[in-house]
Amino acid sequence: MNDTLNRQGVLASRPVGIPQAEHFEIRETPVDRPGPGQVLIRNRFWSVEPAMRGWVNAVGNYSEPVAVGAVMRAFSAGEIIASESPEHRVGDRVTGLFGWQTHACVDADVIEHTIQGDDLPLSAYLGVLGLNGITAYFGLLDLGRPQSGQTVVVSTAAGSVGSCVGQIARLHGCRTVGIAGGAAKTALCTEAFGYDAAIDYREDDLESALAAACPNGIDVYFDNTAGPISDAVYRQLALHARIVVCGTSSVANWDPAPVGPRIERSILVKRASMHGLLVFDYRSRYGQARQALEDWIREGRLTWREDILEGVEAAPDAIAGLYRGDNMGKRLIRVG
Amino acid sequence: MNDTLNRQGVLASRPVGIPQAEHFEIRETPVDRPGPGQVLIRNRFWSVEPAMRGWVNAVGNYSEPVAVGAVMRAFSAGEIIASESPEHRVGDRVTGLFGWQTHACVDADVIEHTIQGDDLPLSAYLGVLGLNGITAYFGLLDLGRPQSGQTVVVSTAAGSVGSCVGQIARLHGCRTVGIAGGAAKTALCTEAFGYDAAIDYREDDLESALAAACPNGIDVYFDNTAGPISDAVYRQLALHARIVVCGTSSVANWDPAPVGPRIERSILVKRASMHGLLVFDYRSRYGQARQALEDWIREGRLTWREDILEGVEAAPDAIAGLYRGDNMGKRLIRVG
Numbered sequence: 001m002n003d004t005l006n007r008q009g010v011l012a013s014r015p016v017g018i019p020q021a022e023h024f025e026i027r028e029t030p031v032d033r034p035g036p037g038q039v040l041i042r043n044r045f046w047s048v049e050p051a052m053r054g055w056v057n058a059v060g061n062y063s064e065p066v067a068v069g070a071v072m073r074a075f076s077a078g079e080i081i082a083s084e085s086p087e088h089r090v091g092d093r094v095t096g097l098f099g100w101q102t103h104a105c106v107d108a109d110v111i112e113h114t115i116q117g118d119d120l121p122l123s124a125y126l127g128v129l130g131l132n133g134i135t136a137y138f139g140l141l142d143l144g145r146p147q148s149g150q151t152v153v154v155s156t157a158a159g160s161v162g163s164c165v166g167q168i169a170r171l172h173g174c175r176t177v178g179i180a181g182g183a184a185k186t187a188l189c190t191e192a193f194g195y196d197a198a199i200d201y202r203e204d205d206l207e208s209a210l211a212a213a214c215p216n217g218i219d220v221y222f223d224n225t226a227g228p229i230s231d232a233v234y235r236q237l238a239l240h241a242r243i244v245v246c247g248t249s250s251v252a253n254w255d256p257a258p259v260g261p262r263i264e265r266s267i268l269v270k271r272a273s274m275h276g277l278l279v280f281d282y283r284s285r286y287g288q289a290r291q292a293l294e295d296w297i298r299e300g301r302l303t304w305r306e307d308i309l310e311g312v313e314a315a316p317d318a319i320a321g322l323y324r325g326d327n328m329g330k331r332l333i334r335v336g
Numbered sequence: 337m338n339d340t341l342n343r344q345g346v347l348a349s350r351p352v353g354i355p356q357a358e359h360f361e362i363r364e365t366p367v368d369r370p371g372p373g374q375v376l377i378r379n380r381f382w383s384v385e386p387a388m389r390g391w392v393n394a395v396g397n398y399s400e401p402v403a404v405g406a407v408m409r410a411f412s413a414g415e416i417i418a419s420e421s422p423e424h425r426v427g428d429r430v431t432g433l434f435g436w437q438t439h440a441c442v443d444a445d446v447i448e449h450t451i452q453g454d455d456l457p458l459s460a461y462l463g464v465l466g467l468n469g470i471t472a473y474f475g476l477l478d479l480g481r482p483q484s485g486q487t488v489v490v491s492t493a494a495g496s497v498g499s500c501v502g503q504i505a506r507l508h509g510c511r512t513v514g515i516a517g518g519a520a521k522t523a524l525c526t527e528a529f530g531y532d533a534a535i536d537y538r539e540d541d542l543e544s545a546l547a548a549a550c551p552n553g554i555d556v557y558f559d560n561t562a563g564p565i566s567d568a569v570y571r572q573l574a575l576h577a578r579i580v581v582c583g584t585s586s587v588a589n590w591d592p593a594p595v596g597p598r599i600e601r602s603i604l605v606k607r608a609s610m611h612g613l614l615v616f617d618y619r620s621r622y623g624q625a626r627q628a629l630e631d632w633i634r635e636g637r638l639t640w641r642e643d644i645l646e647g648v649e650a651a652p653d654a655i656a657g658l659y660r661g662d663n664m665g666k667r668l669i670r671v672g
Contacts, residue, residue, distance in 0.1 A: 226600040245604045257597040264562040265590045267612040268581045274610040276603040 003042065003081065006031045007335070009072045009100030009315035011056055014065070017253045018323045019056050024072065024316035032105035034084045039111070041094060041104045043078035047126045048309075048318040048331040049160075050224075050249050072100040072315070075112075077126050078336070088114070095125045100315055102335050113286070120297060127160045127330035128304040129293055135246060135279040136164035137289040140222060141172075142282075143244045143275040148173030150219035151238070153210070154195075155229050158185040160304070160330035161246060163193045164293075165222045167302050170194050174220070177213045179206075179229055181325050188328065192303060206232040217241070225250040227260070234266045243274040249323065305329025339378065339417065342367045343671070345408045345436030345651035347392055350401070353589045354659045355392050360408065360652035368441035370420045375447070377430060377440040379414035383462045384645075384654040384667040385496075386560075386585050408436040408651070411448075413462050414672070424450070431461045436651055438671050449622070456633060463496045463666035464640040465629055471582060471615040472500035473625040476558060477508075478618075479580045479611040484509030486555035487574070489546070490531075491565050494521040496640070496666035497582060499529045500629075501558045503638050506530050510556070513549045515542075515565055517661050524664065528639060542568040553577070561586040563596070570602045579610040585659065641665025 005028050012025040034040045055073050056066050066073045076098040080090050085108035088094070096112035098104035115125055127133065139161075146152050152169040156162045157178025166176045166189070178189035178198045189198035197213040199206065210218070210232055217238030223230055227250030234243075251258060267274065282289070296302035307327035309318055314333050322331055341364050348361040370376045391409050392402050402409045412434040416426050421444035424430070432448035434440035451461055463469065475497075482488050488505040492498045493514025502512045502525070514525035514534045525534035533549040535542065546554070546568055553574030559566055563586030570579075587594060603610065618625070632638035643663035645654055650669050658667055 223600070226598060230600065245600050248600050248604060251598065251601070254601045257599075257601060259595040260598045261593040262562060262587065262596045263593075263599070264559070264566065264581050264584050265587070265593060267610055268584060268614070269612065271612040271614050271617060273612065274603055276605070276607040276609065278604070278607050281607060 003103065004031055005029075006101055006103040007312045008102075009046070009074075009312065011066050011068055011070055011072055014058055014068055015056060017057075018053055018320055020320045021317035023056070026312055026315070031103040034082050034105050036084050037108055038084050038105055039080050039088050039108055040082035041078045041098055041106065042081045042336060043076040043098055043102055043104060044334065044336045045077045045123050045126055045308075046100050046315065046333040046335055047075040047077075047130070048315075048322060048333060049075075049132075050247055050322055052319050053323070073097060074100045075126055075130060076100070076104070077122050077130075078104070093118075093122055093125075095130060100333075102312065113290070120294065123306055123308070123332055124297075124304065126332055127306065128164055128297070128302065129290055131279050132160040132330060133164050133293045134282065134286055134289040135277065136161050136168060137293065138279060138282045138285070139244045139246050139277040140165050140168050140220070143277055144220040144222060144242050146172050146174045146220050149175070151175045151177065151214045151216060152220040152222065153177045153179065153214065153218045153233055154222045154224075155179045155233075156224040156247070156249060157195060157198065158188045158193065158305075158328065159224065162222070162224055163189075163304060163329075164302070166193050166195050167296075169220070171296065171301060175214075177210070184328065188305065192305065201229050207235070210236050220244070222246060224248075227251055231261050234261075234263050237266060237270045237272050239270055241270055241272040243272060244277050245274060246277045252323075307331045309333045311335065339439065340367055341365075342437055342439040343648045344438075345382070345410075345648065347402050347404055347406055347408055350394055350404055351392055353393075354389055354656055356656045357653035359392070362648055362651070367439040370418050370441050372420050373444055374420050374441060375416050375424050375444055376418040377414045377434055377442065378417045378672060379412040379434055379438055379440060380670065380672045381413045381459050381462055381644075382436050382651065382669040382671055383411040383413075383466070384651075384658060384669060385411075385468075386583055386658055388655050389659070409433060410436045411462055411466060412436070412440070413458050413466075414440070429454075429458055429461075431466060436669075438648065449626070456630065459642055459644070459668055460633075460640065462668055463642065464500055464633070464638065465626055467615050468496040468666060469500045469629045470618065470622055470625040471613065472497050472504060473629060474615065474618045474621070475580045475582050475613040476501050476504050476556070479613055480505075480556040480558060480578050482508050482510045482556050485511075487511045487513065487550045487552060488556040488558065489513045489515065489550065489554045489569055490558045490560075491515045491569075492560040492583070492585060493531060493534065494524045494529065494641075494664065495560065498558070498560055499525075499640060499665075500638070502529050502531050503632075505556070507632065507637060511550075513546070520664065524641065528641065537565050543571070546572050556580070558582060560584075563587055567597050570597075570599050573602060573606045573608050575606055577606055577608040579608060580613050581610060582613045588659075643667045645669045647671065
């Protein structure tokens with residue numbers, strides 16, 4: 001293990017739309033030493049997620065865009081190898097916004113979570129036990145409010161958030177219907193994640209497949225895509241349906257917004273509601289979600305898939321690959 | 337007063353889109369006598385409202401379409417002139433779905449409300465003290481959830497629902513901004529209904545006018561129009577904004593739905609929510625709303641405007657006129 005050289009994935013130029021390999025470069029710099037109140041973290045895994053498109057685009061969004069020339073903003077997981085903070089010990093396993101770098105020298109308050117126990121794998125804390133699982137938990141339970149016997153439809157149903165949504169909905173007694181692209185992902189939906197039905201939006205006639213899978217209409221739609229998939233769902237809402245807008249991965253560019261069928265009439269006639277979800281709004285309650293997710297995993301009632309790329313060199317193309325649908329599960333980069 | 341002839345406004349043919357004068361006819365039939373459990377109501381006012389478009393169109397909606405040849409479904413207000421129901425007395429002032437007819441012989445349970453007291457005018461119980469005011473009350477307070485200091489934008493702001501929304505929002509300490517068509521209506525907004533600002537969507541540049549009137553963004557949008565007015569509002573939502581979809585009057589035909597800019601990204605980035613409103617869902621709580629509205633009127637804090645057409649012959653063109661924007665206030669037809 002080389003702890004003198006920090007290898008980083010850096011934003012090289014600003015993309016429009018989906019960031020491609022050409023927009024990133026690998027940079028090597030000396031490892032910093034922690035100052036007072038700081039820790040040095042040896043990252044083991046970098047996260048790759050759809051939201052990164054928003055983080056690097058110049059368009060107004062949740063947070064300041066990542067600066068050109070800066071280390072890519074990213075959640076990562078690793079262990080503390082040096083600490084100048086009294087609250088953190090060498091050997092602690094931690095996650096946080098440490099960026100795409102092998103060695104992160106950060107103020108201790110950048111640590112988002114210190115893992116308790118050692119029975120669950122580190123990588124899970126970037127997915128099902130990280131923001132993906134927490135997003136699924138609050139989005140489904142707080143905004144979707146599923147009731148036993150209701151029908152929950154999930155887009156990108158085999159993905160790291162979607163697969164967790166489907167399983168939590170099933171744990172709450174719901175009929176679950178997953179929408180995914182390709183036979184491998186729909187098979188994963190029904191075989192690994194327990195969906196009652198899975199629809200391949202590339203092959204199936206979406207309207208008729210939804211009608212067949214959801215004979216009583218759709219009570220909860222957990223949406224990661226927007227676009228034509230959502231339009232088909234909106235036409236089959238049940239009375240008082242809840243739509244949770246978690247992501248818009250099918251739309252490459254929102255500047256300007258693309259057009260689609262207006263939804264006001266569906267919302268009105270069905271007395272439906274639509275809710276935007278940002279997991280950061282639930283920060284004060286992360287512990288509640290993580291505890292529930294850990295319990296379900298330990299009880300064997302919640303599973304997940306990972307798609308692990310090997311090495312720093314995999315980073316530049318990793319986001320573009322997500323949008324191509326390359327991955328089967330939570331995409332991570334193993335860097336140590 | 338002729339209580340032997342019942343004059344009715346009847347649906348003569350099924351319209352596509354906005355019903356016009358040609359779709360209705362006036363019919364005269366003998367007045368029925370009430371049977372056991374029934375009452376005979378002499379209607380004084382018939383209501384005219386945008387929702388009637390939906391009631392006469394064949395497209396699936398809240399309720400069965402009005403049959404061709406049937407009395408037009410309508411709220412009306414009148415007094416009981418004969419009663420075979422022990423719970424209702426001759427002279428009671430009542431409202432309900434008595435239809436466009438001068439004499440309604442109905443089962444007593446069709447009476448939706450029996451007016452208590454006699455200090456407030458009968459016509460008000462079809463508008464500000466009827467479903468318009470109750471719609472405004474629950475839509476704004478239950479779904480819009482305005483907080484003091486927030487900005488509430490209302491479309492068709494001078495209308496019978498909108499004017500009430502604006503005033504209730506103001507009573508709750510909000511900044512209120514009305515959108516209406518034409519100088520007469522915008523003047524009514526600021527002078528009669530206390531809006532802090534009014535925007536003429538026909539004359540003003542909507543985007544810049546909204547930006548000027550809502551410097552902190554739009555916290556609550558109470559929408560009666562959909563269409564380009566809503567698109568402009570959606571672009572200026574504040575964080576955690578609430579959109580209440582009460583009507584879609586700017587869209588003449590929803591079959592198929594017209595296209596517009598997709599809204600998922602705005603909903604997501606602002607963590608906004610959108611809620612369909614149908615007042616009938618609040619039936620069990622009408623009394624709470626009506627009491628509050630009566631109190632505000634008696635305290636001089638809530639006002640309204642009426643647009644009263646005279647006589648049965650005014651009925652056929654009355655709905656089309658609403659959609660032309662002819663009326664300044666709640667449209668009623670006085671029939672006795």
